[in-house]
Amino acid sequence: MIFPEHMEFRYYITPERKECYELYSMTLGCRRTLLEKTQDLGQCLVDLYDTDFYDTYCVLSEINKLLRPLTPEHKDETAWRKLLELAMPLCKVHPFFGLLIKELSDLEENHAYGKNDTKDILLRFDRDFENIVSDAKALIEVCLDDRHQPNYSTAERYREAHYDARLCFDDMRYGELATEEVMLERPAYDSAYNYSVEKLREQGIKTALREVLYPNTVRDLYNYLKGYCLRLPLPIHKCKNCGRYFVVTGNITQDYCTRLMEGSEKTCRQMGAVVQYQSRQMKNPATKEFTRSYKAHNARVRYGTMTKAEFTAWSKEARAKRADCIAGKLPLEEFVAWLDSDRQR
Ligand SMILES: [Zn+2]
Numbered sequence: 001m002i003f004p005e006h007m008e009f010r011y012y013i014t015p016e017r018k019e020c021y022e023l024y025s026m027t028l029g030c031r032r033t034l035l036e037k038t039q040d041l042g043q044c045l046v047d048l049y050d051t052d053f054y055d056t057y058c059v060l061s062e063i064n065k066l067l068r069p070l071t072p073e074h075k076d077e078t079a080w081r082k083l084l085e086l087a088m089p090l091c092k093v094h095p096f097f098g099l100l101i102k103e104l105s106d107l108e109e110n111h112a113y114g115k116n117d118t119k120d121i122l123l124r125f126d127r128d129f130e131n132i133v134s135d136a137k138a139l140i141e142v143c144l145d146d147r148h149q150p151n152y153s154t155a156e157r158y159r160e161a162h163y164d165a166r167l168c169f170d171d172m173r174y175g176e177l178a179t180e181e182v183m184l185e186r187p188a189y190d191s192a193y194n195y196s197v198e199k200l201r202e203q204g205i206k207t208a209l210r211e212v213l214y215p216n217t218v219r220d221l222y223n224y225l226k227g228y229c230l231r232l233p234l235p236i237h238k239c240k241n242c243g244r245y246f247v248v249t250g251n252i253t254q255d256y257c258t259r260l261m262e263g264s265e266k267t268c269r270q271m272g273a274v275v276q277y278q279s280r281q282m283k284n285p286a287t288k289e290f291t292r293s294y295k296a297h298n299a300r301v302r303y304g305t306m307t308k309a310e311f312t313a314w315s316k317e318a319r320a321k322r323a324d325c326i327a328g329k330l331p332l333e334e335f336v337a338w339l340d341s342d343r344q345r
Pocket of ligand 1: 239240241242243244256257258259268269
């Protein structure tokens with residue numbers, strides 16, 4: 001076999017709203033992990049939205065070309081090597097491609113045992129994936145984004161999208177579901193099955209019971225995830241700075257994402273905090289009065305009724321009084337009276 005043997009792909013969601021992908025092979029009872037990814041639930045939907053899959057579609061069509069002539073009788077080792085070489089890097093593009101690796105490995109294994117496995121699911125992986133990408137786009141834009149038709153419930157937004165033919169009520173079914181014990185902080189060992197509770201505690205291994213999905217197709221995987229996000233519902237917002245979608249992880253009023261701004265070490269969210277602070281400050285009456293008076297004093301410098309040095313000294317004192325006023329140490333009326341005390345007629 002060219003591909004790792006006996007592969008499993010599993011997906012589960014934690015109560016902390018993290019999604020976990022795992023792709024591993026089991027050879028002689030030894031577990032080898034090929035893909036392991038934990039991220040905020042829904043991040044993979046946003047990645048489907050954001051990623052440019054043009055190159056990926058080219059690779060997928062190459063994979064299809066290599067697959068078509070393969071049969072149990074026609075074992076082409078070079079083709080299988082090429083398939084492995086093409087497919088493995090796709091896991092880095094999107095975790096959904098972990099399932100493609102598993103499907104390819106299953107086919108090679110069946111061919112090795114002389115079973116003429118149908119290649120239908122594999123050959124339609126590219127089309128399925130393309131449909132999933134367009135479904136995910138609609139799902140985010142018109143359904144999970146709760147600022148799109150905010151007075152509608154998630155179910156109503158979905159129905160509306162169905163009516164507009166952007167989303168459909170296809171049967172959102174999925175493959176095998178199981179409840180399994182998963183290791184929370186995963187060390188290199190393969191499984192916790194053979195350990196006693198004492199042994200696990202001694203080694204500092206924590207486990208939990210989770211619902212685990214073993215998808216048969218990429219559509220299974222997507223449907224499970226989509227169904228889960230719809231039922232929550234998982235809110236997704238458009239960042240008010242960069243305009244890209246992001247999963248809302250904390251406060252439901254979140255406006256900014258945590259991506260780094262281009263050419264900056266600050267994230268949109270850090271920048272947003274500054275903007276929000278400033279706008280709150282601007283609404284403060286002390287700041288309003290200060291700004292009004294500052295403009296008037298600054299004009300005096302231009303008219304020559306106040307020197308630059310006098311203005312600098314005045315603005316320093318005014319800033320200090322403004323800070324006292326915002327902090328509640330100086331009543332607003334006293335601050336305003338002070339600002340107007342040198343009023344010129
Ligand atoms: Zn942003």
